[in-house]
Amino acid sequence: MTFDLAPLAPYIGDLAAGARLTALACALALAGGLALGIVAALMRTAALPPVRRAAEVYVDVFRNVPFIVQLFFLFYGLPEIGVRLSAFGTGVLALSLAGGAFTSDVIRSGILAIEPGVLEAAQVSGLSRLAIYHRIVLPIALRSSVRPLGSVFVNLVLTSSILSAITLNELTGSAKIVASDTFQPFEVYAVLLIIYAVMTWLVSLSSAALHRRLNRGQG
Amino acid sequence: MQYTSFTPHDLVLLLQGLGISVALFAATTAIGLAIGLAWAMLRYYRTPLLSPLAALLAELLKNSPVLVQLFLVFFGLPVLLETELTPVQAALITLSGNTAAFIYVIAVSAIESVGRDQLEAARVFGLSRWQILRRIVAPQAAAFALGPLTGLLVNQLQVTSLISVIGVVDLTKAGAILNLRTLKPFIVWTVIGLLYYLMARLIAKACARVETRLRAHSEWKGL
Amino acid sequence: MIHIEGVAKRFGGNTVLDGVDLRIAPGEVVSILGASGSGKSTLIRCINGLEKLDGGTISVDGHRVDDPKQLQLARRCCGTVFQLFNLYPHMTALQNITLAPIEVLRVPRRQAEDEARELLASVGLLERADAYPAQLSGGQRQRVGICRALAMKPRYLLLDEVTSALDPEMTAEVLSILAKLAANGTTMLFVTHEIEFARQISNRIVFLERGRLLADLPAAQFFAEDGGLAQPRIAQFLSKMSKS
Numbered sequence: 314m315t316f317d318l319a320p321l322a323p324y325i326g327d328l329a330a331g332a333r334l335t336a337l338a339c340a341l342a343l344a345g346g347l348a349l350g351i352v353a354a355l356m357r358t359a360a361l362p363p364v365r366r367a368a369e370v371y372v373d374v375f376r377n378v379p380f381i382v383q384l385f386f387l388f389y390g391l392p393e394i395g396v397r398l399s400a401f402g403t404g405v406l407a408l409s410l411a412g413g414a415f416t417s418d419v420i421r422s423g424i425l426a427i428e429p430g431v432l433e434a435a436q437v438s439g440l441s442r443l444a445i446y447h448r449i450v451l452p453i454a455l456r457s458s459v460r461p462l463g464s465v466f467v468n469l470v471l472t473s474s475i476l477s478a479i480t481l482n483e484l485t486g487s488a489k490i491v492a493s494d495t496f497q498p499f500e501v502y503a504v505l506l507i508i509y510a511v512m513t514w515l516v517s518l519s520s521a522a523l524h525r526r527l528n529r530g531q532g
Numbered sequence: 533m534q535y536t537s538f539t540p541h542d543l544v545l546l547l548q549g550l551g552i553s554v555a556l557f558a559a560t561t562a563i564g565l566a567i568g569l570a571w572a573m574l575r576y577y578r579t580p581l582l583s584p585l586a587a588l589l590a591e592l593l594k595n596s597p598v599l600v601q602l603f604l605v606f607f608g609l610p611v612l613l614e615t616e617l618t619p620v621q622a623a624l625i626t627l628s629g630n631t632a633a634f635i636y637v638i639a640v641s642a643i644e645s646v647g648r649d650q651l652e653a654a655r656v657f658g659l660s661r662w663q664i665l666r667r668i669v670a671p672q673a674a675a676f677a678l679g680p681l682t683g684l685l686v687n688q689l690q691v692t693s694l695i696s697v698i699g700v701v702d703l704t705k706a707g708a709i710l711n712l713r714t715l716k717p718f719i720v721w722t723v724i725g726l727l728y729y730l731m732a733r734l735i736a737k738a739c740a741r742v743e744t745r746l747r748a749h750s751e752w753k754g755l
Numbered sequence: 756m757i758h759i760e761g762v763a764k765r766f767g768g769n770t771v772l773d774g775v776d777l778r779i780a781p782g783e784v785v786s787i788l789g790a791s792g793s794g795k796s797t798l799i800r801c802i803n804g805l806e807k808l809d810g811g812t813i814s815v816d817g818h819r820v821d822d823p824k825q826l827q828l829a830r831r832c833c834g835t836v837f838q839l840f841n842l843y844p845h846m847t848a849l850q851n852i853t854l855a856p857i858e859v860l861r862v863p864r865r866q867a868e869d870e871a872r873e874l875l876a877s878v879g880l881l882e883r884a885d886a887y888p889a890q891l892s893g894g895q896r897q898r899v900g901i902c903r904a905l906a907m908k909p910r911y912l913l914l915d916e917v918t919s920a921l922d923p924e925m926t927a928e929v930l931s932i933l934a935k936l937a938a939n940g941t942t943m944l945f946v947t948h949e950i951e952f953a954r955q956i957s958n959r960i961v962f963l964e965r966g967r968l969l970a971d972l973p974a975a976q977f978f979a980e981d982g983g984l985a986q987p988r989i990a991q992f993l994s995k996m997s998k999s
Contacts, residue, residue: 441827
């Protein structure tokens with residue numbers, strides 16, 4: 314039983330490139346997922362039942378179907394209807410859709426946790442619905458959502474490894490190539506495991522720091 | 533290559549894949565439950581060296597992608613240990629370990645949710661740690677854990693889809709085969725997605741039933 | 756002028772307001788007294804549109820509250836101060852006060868902030884302008900709430916048990932500010948348990964019992980033997996309140 318990391322050294326550049334791609338895909342998916350999640354959360358807390366239902370169906374489907382199936386559906390299905398996206402584009406789209414479903418849960422909880430009295434004060438002061446959402450509901454809900462959103466982002470980073478199944482050379486995809494080149498899969502994947510763990514740890518730290526910063530003075 | 537349309541044999545393929553997915557899910561859940569609870573026991577009894585080690589291992593398994601864990605076991609372990617490993621064996625090992633890590637965390641937090649005061653009262657009455665665990669902590673912890681457990685089970689069901697990547701002919705792999713042959717991705721992947729969806733709903737319903745029975749003793753009837 | 760005519764409100768099978776008629780003219784200070792559950796707070800919440808009417812009408816300066824198109828105009832005439840303050844937790848005291856003037860009245864930010872600081876100074880909180888609600892005491896929060904309502908320069912100030920959540924010392928702080936406002940000619944509609952305070956500053960006192968108006972009298976007459984006290988229910992209420 315040997316554990317030899319030396320042969321991996323020349324491939325650090327490839328792994329770094331893969332890591333950059335992972336980071337880029339996840340950042341874009343976070344933005345997309347956040348936007349979708351906010352819209353879905355607002356729809357789920359809206360007054361009209363059909364609006365609520367539509368968003369609930371979206372969340373239900375994307376939380377109960379495996380990500381790889383969603384990914385294959387888009388990767389193989391979109392070209393059939395004339396939409397030609399790169400593997401990267403498809404991956405970001407899939408991550409955004411799935412991320413949006415989980416994000417909407419978090420933001421919805423944040424919205425429901427707002428004290429009704431605060432909303433009433435805003436209503437009677439004559440603020441329009443749009444202004445209330447923009448200046449009161451979303452700022453309060455997002456501030457309290459930072460930590461749970463951090464876990465959703467961690468999940469996103471881990472899920473991004475599945476993009477290697479559609480030939481994208483993000484971190485896991487690059488590692489597969491390195492593993493077959495060096496004939497040392499155990500070392501490569503062990504290192505990979507630790508790299509992901511470190512990445513997610515960094516994300517957790519950042520979200521805790523962001524939470525502290527946004528909530529200073531508010532007890 | 534001739535692209536064929538669907539045949540009755542495809543239904544058999546689908547059912548076989550479904551069977552493999554369900555079997556692996558059930559097996560890894562059972563094994564993961566056993567290992568995870570054993571880990572939690574280590575923590576409960578505050579075993580000196582093993583307890584923090586178990587915590588560390590759980591953290592690592594929770595914070596790394598399951599796909600990478602699968603690759604590590606399927607590609608890496610055979611080279612390291614100079615043995616052979618079939619895809620199913622690798623899947624069993626990986627998913628059981630992964631499930632165990634999450635069970636450990638849920639069990640620990642459920643045990644800690646049982647109020648200190650009860651434990652103190654029990655100690656004062658002379659009950660042993662084991663008796664306390666069995667009669668006081670476990671029943672209440674189980675009721676508390678069921679919510680997170682449901683979420684975990686639904687999640688782990690979806691995770692089984694990844695074993696298709698290392699070659700296990702589960703439901704997802706069956707879908708990949710059908711997709712490649714018939715070139716009808718919308719139909720194939722929608723059916724596969726629907727099957728997983730229905731299974732997830734079944735699990736959630738079953739867990740809800742268990743939860744109502746476990747909580748039957750409490751007064752809280754909801755708002 | 757606030758016109759309240761035949762107003763009825765039900766919650767489930769419970770009738771909380773049962774045909775209430777009331778008029779508030781500009782410059783008046785009117786207190787609404789009554790036991791808990793008599794419908795006092797509900798009446799105020801009907802005036803600013805937080806509760807929908809099940810019967811009757813309310814109009815504020817001619818704008819009908821039950822008409823969605825006129826509701827916003829009616830709301831602009833009123834400022835509300837709440838029992839539980841309801842300050843925006845993510846904004847400083849200053850921002851709480853300037854939000855509505857900037858967004859609704861389109862007052863330029865600089866001007867809104869200057870006016871807000873004046874208001875804060877008048878209640879003795881100028882140096883706390885940049886504090887968040889969580890950093891303020893109950894009495895301070897309520898003073899900010901009063902400033903927030905006044906910032907919109909409303910014609911009518913609606914006050915819903917604004918000292919019920921405060922301890923005696925903070926209550927005194929807030930009441931003295933309200934007395935100043937009343938003396939300055941601000942139109943105010945109070946729901947309150949502070950009988951003594953109501954007696955001192957109100958022009959009129961209105962008594963609600965189980966959703967019905969039992970009395971609507973000038974203050975002095977309300978507390979007179981041959982006026983309000985002649986009604987057994989009112990006499991009973993006042994004697995209970997003075998014992999506590």
